[in-house]
Amino acid sequence: MNLVPVTYKGGIYRHDEIMDLIEDLGGYIIQKHVLAQEVVLQALVPREDIGLIARIGKPLTGEITPSPLVGTEIAVVTMSLEIHHLPHASCDVAEYVRRMGAKTNMVGLARGFGKRIAQLNDEERDVINEHDLAVYLLGDFETCIEHKFPVLRRGIHIPIIVLGGPSTETLMRIIDPPVDGYVGNVGRFMHRTKESEELEMLDQVVTEITRVLDKKRDAIAKDPPSVSPARLMDIISSQVDDIHEVLSPTPITVQMTGLRVKLPYDRFAPLLKEIIIEEGITIGEVAEILPSRMRDYILIRIKPFSETNIMV
Amino acid sequence: MDAIEYFEVESPEDAGREYYRRIADVVLLDHNLLRVIKKLHISIDPRIPLFIAVGVTKKIPRVIKVGDIADVNVQERKVTLSIGDETYLAPLLKILWAEYGGDKVVQPDRFTVILNIEGADGRQIEEIPVIDPSEALYKDLIYALLVIQPEGFKVRRQYYGKEKFYLVASENTLPENFEDLVKEKFALMGETL
Numbered sequence: 001m002n003l004v005p006v007t008y009k010g011g012i013y014r015h016d017e018i019m020d021l022i023e024d025l026g027g028y029i030i031q032k033h034v035l036a037q038e039v040v041l042q043a044l045v046p047r048e049d050i051g052l053i054a055r056i057g058k059p060l061t062g063e064i065t066p067s068p069l070v071g072t073e074i075a076v077v078t079m080s081l082e083i084h085h086l087p088h089a090s091c092d093v094a095e096y097v098r099r100m101g102a103k104t105n106m107v108g109l110a111r112g113f114g115k116r117i118a119q120l121n122d123e124e125r126d127v128i129n130e131h132d133l134a135v136y137l138l139g140d141f142e143t144c145i146e147h148k149f150p151v152l153r154r155g156i157h158i159p160i161i162v163l164g165g166p167s168t169e170t171l172m173r174i175i176d177p178p179v180d181g182y183v184g185n186v187g188r189f190m191h192r193t194k195e196s197e198e199l200e201m202l203d204q205v206v207t208e209i210t211r212v213l214d215k216k217r218d219a220i221a222k223d224p225p226s227v228s229p230a231r232l233m234d235i236i237s238s239q240v241d242d243i244h245e246v247l248s249p250t251p252i253t254v255q256m257t258g259l260r261v262k263l264p265y266d267r268f269a270p271l272l273k274e275i276i277i278e279e280g281i282t283i284g285e286v287a288e289i290l291p292s293r294m295r296d297y298i299l300i301r302i303k304p305f306s307e308t309n310i311m312v
Numbered sequence: 313m314d315a316i317e318y319f320e321v322e323s324p325e326d327a328g329r330e331y332y333r334r335i336a337d338v339v340l341l342d343h344n345l346l347r348v349i350k351k352l353h354i355s356i357d358p359r360i361p362l363f364i365a366v367g368v369t370k371k372i373p374r375v376i377k378v379g380d381i382a383d384v385n386v387q388e389r390k391v392t393l394s395i396g397d398e399t400y401l402a403p404l405l406k407i408l409w410a411e412y413g414g415d416k417v418v419q420p421d422r423f424t425v426i427l428n429i430e431g432a433d434g435r436q437i438e439e440i441p442v443i444d445p446s447e448a449l450y451k452d453l454i455y456a457l458l459v460i461q462p463e464g465f466k467v468r469r470q471y472y473g474k475e476k477f478y479l480v481a482s483e484n485t486l487p488e489n490f491e492d493l494v495k496e497k498f499a500l501m502g503e504t505l
Contacts, residue, residue: 080463084455113464114483115361139462140331141323141358166327187327188463190335 003027003044003230005070007101008053010062015039018057025049028230030071030254031103042070042101044230068210069102071230073255075131076104077152079112079138089186090137092193093163096202097135097209103253105131105294109152118148125155126293132256133159133213135205140165140187146174153179159212163187163205180215181208213256220257225302226286227277227312229254232302235283236261239275240268258287261298265291269298278312286310318351318501325358332356336460343456348372348449350475351501356462362487363461366478366497366505369453372446376400379438382425386434391427393437398422404442411440453477476505 003026008018012034019041022029027045045053054064074097078090094104107128111119128134134156138145145164153160159180164171165187172182183205193202233252236259237243243251246262253260261272269291273284283289283300286308292299305311321336323329336354340346352367378384381400382393395401408417408427418426427437450472457470457479468481469490476498480490487493498505 082463084459085463113462114466115358117464117483141325141328141356141462143325143358144361144462165331166325170327187331188335189331189338190459191338 002047003228004047004050005067005101006043006045006050006053006064007067007070008039008041008043008057008062008064010039010057010060012037012039014060015041015062018053018060018062021053021056025052028234030230030233031250042067044071067101068213069097069100069206071101071254071256072132072213073103073105073130073253073260074209075107075128075134077107077109077112077128077134077136079109079118081106081108082113085188085190087190087192088137089163089189089193093135093137093186093202093205096193097206100206102209103250107134112152115144115147118151120152120154123293128156129158130260130292130294130299131158132216133161133209135161135163135209137186138162138164142166142170142174145171149175159216161205161208161212181212183208216256223304223306224311225257226305226308226310227302229257229259229302232277232283232287232300233259235275235277236272240271242268257302257304259300259302260292260294261300262295263298264296265298266296272298272300281310281312286312316346316349316352318353320352320500321354321356323356323358328356328358332460339456339460343452343459345453345456348453351503353497353501354460355497358462360487361462361465361482361484362490362493363465363481364478364490364493364497365457365460366494366501367453367476368501368503369449369475369477372449372475375441375444377438378404378440378442381442384434384438386432386437389428389430391429391432391434391437393425393427395423395425400442407440407442450477454479476503478505 019029022043022045025046027043029041029043031042033040050064057064076090076094078088090106094106098104107124109124161181162171162175162179163183163186166184168182168184171184186201193199233254236252242263248262251262269289273289275283277283287300287302290299321329321333348369350368350370355364381397382395385392412427412429416428454470461481465481465483467486468479469486470479478494480486495505
């Protein structure tokens with residue numbers, strides 16, 4: 001079954017029918033937002049059933065749109081979050097990407113600013129590496145980007161997209177070795193993005209993120225994870241009651257090959273390890289359960305099929 | 313609103329220059345400072361790195377005295393101040409308390425302050441300075457320049473007074489001859505520091 005990420009927007013009236021439908025079809029609801037009279041569902045659904053959901057949702061004023069970023073966790077890395085430099089361009093980027101379905105986390109570096117003094121500490125590095133993709137928002141001067149970027153990428157092994165003030169071509173020229181994606185003309189500009197050309201620029205960022213993530217998806221498809229992260233999320237939320245006490249918007253965050261479970265590691269890691277997925281296969285057999293550097297959360301990294309020889 | 317007479321941003325990088333021109337424009341507009349600036353020259357060199365902003369302000373209102381905001385009426389055993397403009401009432405009361413003591417200063421209503429003192433000189437009270445608006449204005453101006461400057465430039469030197477101001481900032485130690493550089497920038501605007 002081929003699951004595709006979609007966003008469903010519709011009225012709150014009878015929306016539970018749509019949720020039941022998605023679950024009955026074998027899909028997974030990643031996140032549900034209720035905004036006054038409207039419901040936004042971010043879900044993974046079988047490709048062939050999109051038409052059916054659209055048909056059933058139509059009388060409920062529901063719309064279904066593909067959103068390729070659902071089920072990914074993206075780090076928006078910004079050089080500083082200083083109060084007197086607000087508003088930061090990174091806020092707009094993070095919010096816009098979030099609207100497209102991704103779970104974004106802002107990583108404001110403690111000492112990311114400046115040309116000579118910029119640095120990345122081990123905690124920041126590890127937190128960034130826990131994501132599917134990192135979007136770096138740099139400044140306006142190419143001299144500074146060229147000089148400081150090697151320091152900021154040290155130890156990062158996930159795909160990187162660089163955003164900066166100079167043009168895309170300039171960014172490509174000055175960054176060596178190359179990174180996975182570039183979007184120019186998004187530097188420090190000290191005002192909110194409202195005009196159409198600025199929103200177009202944010203669309204470009206989303207396009208670039210989608211392109212890089214599609215490439216990563218293709219690579220993952222060659223050696224798929226032993227269990228789908230969305231399915232694992234479903235299992236954990238049905239078997240661990242404490243997860244429903246967590247007040248975060250996404251108590252379990254779905255990534256491309258893993259999950260972030262927002263429960264204390266010490267108490268819950270042994271418990272998660274023993275949960276049976278199917279036919280006696282436990283989570284511990286198909287995934288590594290690691291402490292996250294983000295608070296005391298749990299990070300689950302699902303092992304690929306080639307490593308476990310199990311597919312559930 | 314009067315436009316700024318002279319506004320230039322110089323930098324060896326074209327893209328960076330355009331960005332900083334817009335940033336300066338947006339920040340000064342947001343902080344409501346465009347109407348007080350007459351000339352502004354910003355120079356950024358990311359290679360050193362060094363940020364220099366120099367400028368000239370328009371005529372700034374002089375020091376506000378008691379006579380400007382209140383009518384002083386001296387009677388035998390008391391002095392009545394009828395407040396015309398209550399914008400600076402709070403600093404005025406603070407000064408009066410410090411001068412005559414809290415028990416001698418009575419405020420029966422919003423626009424009246426009575427000083428229970430004997431044999432006061434009305435002229436002398438009128439001359440008491442209440443506030444210097446230029447002080448706050450220059451502070452706002454320097455703050456706005458701090459917002460404009462590139463993030464992370466923590467080493468800085470600033471100056472304001474006599475309708476002129478400058479801010480020099482860098483992440484490294486400032487060059488020894490930075491005052492000459494500032495004078496050069498003032499010369500570009502046809503001014504001398």
